[in-house]
Amino acid sequence: MKTFNELNINKELIEKLKKQGIKNPTPIQEESIPYIKNKKDLIGEAQTGTGKTLAFLLPILENLEKNNKMIQTLILTPTRELAIQISEVIESLNKDNHYKYLTIYGGKDISNQIEDLKQGIQIIIGTPGRILDHIKRKTIDLSKIKTLVLDEADQMIFLGFKNEVEEIIPKLAKKRQTLCFSATMDSSVKKLAYKITNNPISIKIESEEKILDNINQFLIKTIDRQKRDMLCQILNKTNPFMGIIFCRTKVRVDALEKVLSERGYSCQKIHSDIIQSKREKIIKAFKNAEFQYLVATDVASRGLDINGVTHVYNFDIPENVETYIHRIGRTGRAGEKGETYMFVDPKDTVQLQEIEKEIKMEIPRLELEHISNTECNYELPKLKYNKKIKTTSKKK
Incomplete structure (x- = not known):
């Protein structure tokens, strides 16, 4: 070199x-x-x-x-x-x-x-x-x-x-x-x-394989109406230093950020309908670790090089493997380790197969116990892991 x-x-x-x-x-x-x-x-x-x-x-x-x-x-x-x-x-x-x-x-x-x-x-x-x-x-x-x-x-x-x-x-x-x-x-x-x-x-x-080598990827099979509660379980379990949560649309970002805020999570949202001056302030605040979770559309999956992002959560499966790699590439940067979690509905099966085919691996599955009407500030059911996970989380 x-x-x-x-x-x-x-x-x-x-x-x-x-x-x-x-x-x-x-x-x-x-x-x-x-x-x-x-x-x-x-x-x-x-x-x-x-x-x-x-x-x-x-x-x-x-x-x-x-x-x-x-x-x-x-x-x-x-x-x-x-x-x-x-x-x-x-x-x-x-x-x-x-x-x-x-x-x-x-x-x-x-x-x-x-x-x-x-x-x-x-x-x-x-x-x-x-x-x-x-x-x-x-x-x-x-x-x-x-x-x-x-x-x-x-x-x-x-x-x-x-x-x-x-x-x-x-x-x-x-x-x-x-x-x-x-x-x-x-x-x-x-x-x-x-x-x-x-x-x-x-x-x-x-370099794609090297990037993926630095990231522990996990997949959670679910249905859409249970996603929010399952996401909260994962957030409570991992408690990252800084995490980005990706949704497919602006409407879903708005809805998820509102629910997470109401449940006591430190988060803000970013998408193209938010005026530019406010977006800049949000990104600056996130870079300074002034809040824990950034809820975003794919407008944030490119170009954002933010130190300290330890976890990425794909609330919605990305449309293609390129977007998947760009999303999870927000963590595991500069040789650091990162973790990613993706929530997959049965209707996402074809997209999941394409992603796993391209990255040449089966993403390890996590099983969550059945939950209903769970408010995530209460004690949650324990996660059942298929394998032991080494987390990089840090209490805020």
Whole structure:
């Protein structure tokens, strides 16, 4: 394994990384950084939690012309949360204000963004819709950018932003470096990636199994009307330091968060109907461990890199294996151990079979005793485990 020094990252950045506890590059960083520094186009495939953000940010910051106040880099992300996370990583490396960057997304006052753009921004991190809005208003000039980053390309397509991305591309400098990063690379992602790049270097990091190795996965067979009580049993048993509970829809998030709050659990919710300013406050509070459970739709399954998440609970089974891996990837990060629990209704059988086939394992089953009308602040029936579980929980 190479060091950051061997990758020719400057000492100032290396010291800032060390202060954050980052001493050695991850495989995607080790493979990608030399090509990006040499201004090659690149398509990188690596799972969530493998360090893709620093893989492109470090060489971009190295190549930035500090005295050039034009926009030099555009980083497109599918969600506001991911845009904010990337900007936070830049900020952690920018204590001396070497780099002028701006995060652009909907839900924020566009007039303030326009004023900020006049100050000489070098790096733009934004979502496709708001970037297009600025292009149409002629408040942003991307004709001279040197580097385009398409981050989480698979999610960009999944969320329906392919047309917006293709509308933005012609507005960019033709002679540019294009970097495309994705957790998965199906035919639609590959088609888009190769369309916008020029003779790219392709890098694939086989890390899915390593991620899963750090996570103890468990499955609970149930029916929908018993899910809430069974979830409460599991929450009481595991009592995680921090946990994320995933639901399939905004309505189900609202309903579950209300029930959990009424039963005395420390929780808040996040989904796309919650105004952006409030979402940011909730995420910040969760990062600071001000509450124990985040109840979320899949808007939170990508881009949220939160230390301390020890457990993930799939209240609803995810739609596909990619979403399953992204959800459970919120725990077991940076070599730490994590635990996940998934509640499966009989109607979910086909989806479960597909997930287990892809991850090449049968998820261990837990059996819960029959319960009815259980209020979870009362003493609960004991869990019957098929196998002994080592928990990573910590009393709050």
